[in-house]
Amino acid sequence: xxxxxxxxxxxxxxxxxxxxxxxxxxxxxxxxxxxxxxxxxxxxxxxxxxxxxxxxxxxxxxxxxxxxxxxxxxxxxxxxxxxxxxxxxxxxxxxxxxxxxxxxxxxxxxxxxxxxxxxxxxxxxxxxxxxxxxxxxxxxxxxxxxxxxxxxxxxxxxxxxxxxxxxxxxxxxxxxxxxxxxxxxxxxxxxx
Numbered sequence: 001x002x003x004x005x006x007x008x009x010x011x012x013x014x015x016x017x018x019x020x021x022x023x024x025x026x027x028x029x030x031x032x033x034x035x036x037x038x039x040x041x042x043x044x045x046x047x048x049x050x051x052x053x054x055x056x057x058x059x060x061x062x063x064x065x066x067x068x069x070x071x072x073x074x075x076x077x078x079x080x081x082x083x084x085x086x087x088x089x090x091x092x093x094x095x096x097x098x099x100x101x102x103x104x105x106x107x108x109x110x111x112x113x114x115x116x117x118x119x120x121x122x123x124x125x126x127x128x129x130x131x132x133x134x135x136x137x138x139x140x141x142x143x144x145x146x147x148x149x150x151x152x153x154x155x156x157x158x159x160x161x162x163x164x165x166x167x168x169x170x171x172x173x174x175x176x177x178x179x180x181x182x183x184x185x186x187x188x189x190x191x192x
Contacts, residue, residue, distance in 0.1 A: 009163040016160035017071070018134040023051045025138045033145075034102065042096070042105060049092045054085060073169050075127040082120035089113040111189035112137060118181050129170045129178030135160050136179045140186025 014020070026046045030039035058081075061067040068074050072081045093109045115137055122128045135157045143150030161179070164170045170178075 005166065009166040012156075012159045012163035013071075013131070013167060013169075016131055016135060016156065016163065018130050019051055019054060021138065022134050023047060025141075029141070029145075033104075038101060038105075041099065042101065045092060045095055045099075049095065050085075050088050053088055057084060071131075071169065073127075075123060078120075078123050078127065082116065082123060086113060086116050086120065089116060107192045108141070108189050111185045111192075115181055115185035118185070119178070122177060122181065126177055127170070127174055128181060129161070129164055129175045131160050131164050132157070132170075132175050132178035133182035133185075136182030137186035137189075140183055140190065144190050 023046060027039075027043045030042045034042070058067060058070050058072060061072075061077075062070050067077050067081075072078050089109065090113060093106065093113060096105050096109055115133060119128055119130060119133055135153075139150060139153050139157055142153050157179075161175045165172060165175060
């Protein structure tokens with residue numbers, strides 16, 4: 001394996017990590033599309049209820065050797081990760097509902113949670129790529145706002161897929177299934 005390409009793949013994989021990419025998406029799209037006060041509430045809620053708990057959870061599990069890596073790349077280990085993350089998103093959805101946030105926020109959170117649930121079901125037979133699922137979900141949402149930004153993100157999504165394949169974290173089939181699930185859920189969220 002080419003050392004330079006491995007470093008590039010590793011960097012792309014980190015930048016495209018679901019926690020980083022997803023959190024940045026929430027912050028940037030909230031600021032762009034919603035009232036500033038609502039954007040702050042949404043961003044803070046996601047960071048406090050999703051990003052921080054999953055980061056701490058994965059870090060602790062990795063340090064204890066219960067997860068082989070922070071990405072939870074092992075199919076069996078994901079069986080414990082998905083219920084935890086789905087629970088956090090259900091709590092986040094409930095918080096957004098209680099705060100009476102705009103419908104688009106509730107719908108997007110619902111379909112994102114549904115995507116995680118589908119990925120957990122798929123994980124019973126195939127370790128589909130969560131990197132690709134989340135990147136494609138975001139891509140579907142961004143394309144509905146701007147073809148220019150969406151086209152730029154599409155190029156990066158292909159790089160994310162390449163990085164996960166190059167690093168040996170996913171097969172082409174696992175990347176494709178993750179991409180299909182993410183794209184489908186992201187696309188469906190646009191119609192409700």
